Amino acid sequence: MRVGMLTRQAEMISHLNADLGREWANEVFALSLQLKESQRSQVQGTALRIVIRLDPDRALELLHQLILVRFQVETNYPRPSGNAADSFGVRS
Secondary structure: OHHHHHHHHHHHHHHHOHHHHHHHHHHHHHHHOOOOHHHHHHHHHHHHHHHHHHOHHHHHHHHHHHHHHHHHHHOOOOOOOOHHHHHOOOOO
16 A cells, blocks of 8 residues: 555656656665565556656666576576477587
8 A cells, every 4th residue: 555655646747857757766666576466566557657757767677687596587497308308409
């Protein structure tokens, strides 16, 4: 609930003061990494929308950070073994 309020405040302040809005949006994005998955995407999306408008280069950095975090979480695959691994030259 508090994160939602902070997110709305960041949206409002970003229209009044770009520098402060950018800082708040960056903070909201950082806090979103601590949220449960059900809330995380919505909060990150809102923070990214603010940053995209105010600082597109920073938004791209945040997007890359987000992709790396998700990739690390989702790539806990077992090491390849057997014929397919031998065929493609994959070593454990």
